[in-house]
Amino acid sequence: MDTGLKGKSVFVAAASKGLGRAAALEFAREGANVTIASRSAEHLSEAKRAIGEATGTAVNTVVMDAGKEEDVRRAIGEAAEALGGLDVLVCNAGGPPGGRFDDFSDRDWQAAYELNLLGTIRMIREALPHMRRSGGGRIVTLTSTSIKQPIDGLILSNVFRAGVNALTKTLAAELAPDGILVNTVAPGRIATGRIRELDEANAKKSGRPLQEIQAENERSIPLGRLGQPDEFGRAVVFYGSFANTYATGQAILVDGGAIKAL
Structure with a gap:
């Protein structure tokens, strides 16, 4: 199957390790021009080396804290300038701390909101002008199976991942006339x-x-x-590719069948 990603510009947030890195690696395997972002320059350097060794492709790197507006604006601007536009955006961020309702203050709630929900909003806002100029694009948000079934002890993640899913569903309809498909891919236990x-x-x-x-x-x-990271990464790549031409507004669970919700 031709994913249509060869030569396309792809931005993957929180990609120095974990699921973001797994997705970035699979995009690079498909011949995309990939920018990976992370708060840690050291971890980015290691990810760039590893992806290069695995694929023979040099990825672009940019330091970004998804919870800071100025970082998001600069990072996506730099990526678009370096790679001649932006075709695919993968919104990702580290999970907020675990705990129960009584464990968290307003400051904790605000930090989780800014990182996991507002950070996604900001990334999409910055990416849209580039996608519209190129006549379309793909947006994939990474959430969690908690969008279908809350996970005990992860109340911050449960709330804001659900918000990202609602954002994804709403934007799918709003952006369809622009040829931009928007989906969320939700990992289980990877x-x-x-x-x-x-x-x-x-x-x-x-x-x-x-x-x-x-x-x-x-x-x-x-x-x-x-699940293994590459199994999750391949799902992200399909929904973030141009082989996907009709699925939008969907929540795809990659969880080995763990969630029983219809």
Whole structure:
């Protein structure tokens, strides 16, 4: 299948590690001109090296904190200038801290809002003029299976990931006349550092061995295992590609069948 990505300009946020990096790697494999963004210049350098070694393609890098308006504006502007426009935007950000309702102050709620929801809004706002000039584009937001079923102990993520999903659904209709397709891809339990951190926190809180927590979580997945980052990255690439010509406003769960909601 031809994804139509060869030579296209792709911006992937929070791509120095984890799911963002997995998506960036798969876009590079398809011949896209990829810009990866992250708050850490050191982690970006390592990601650039690894992606280059795996694909033979040099990716562009830009330092960006998705929670800061000036960073988002500068980063997307630099990427569009360096690569001659912007065709695909992958909105991503690190997850907010875990905890329950009583654990968080107004400051915590505000920080999670600015990073996970307002950051996505800002990235899309900056990308749209470039996509409209080129006659269309693709936007993929990365959320979580919590958009279908809230995850215990992750109230900040549950609330703002749901907001991103609502934004995605609304923009799909608004941007359809511009030839811009907008979807969200929601990971379940994918084998990344974030999942290990959550399992470790759960083990510490419950006083149970980490291996017991991990085995229990794997048993809850019909496929009986965690997903791999490349499996998630390939899903992002399809919905962010020009092989996808008719799916928009959709929430695609990549979770091994864990969520039972219709």
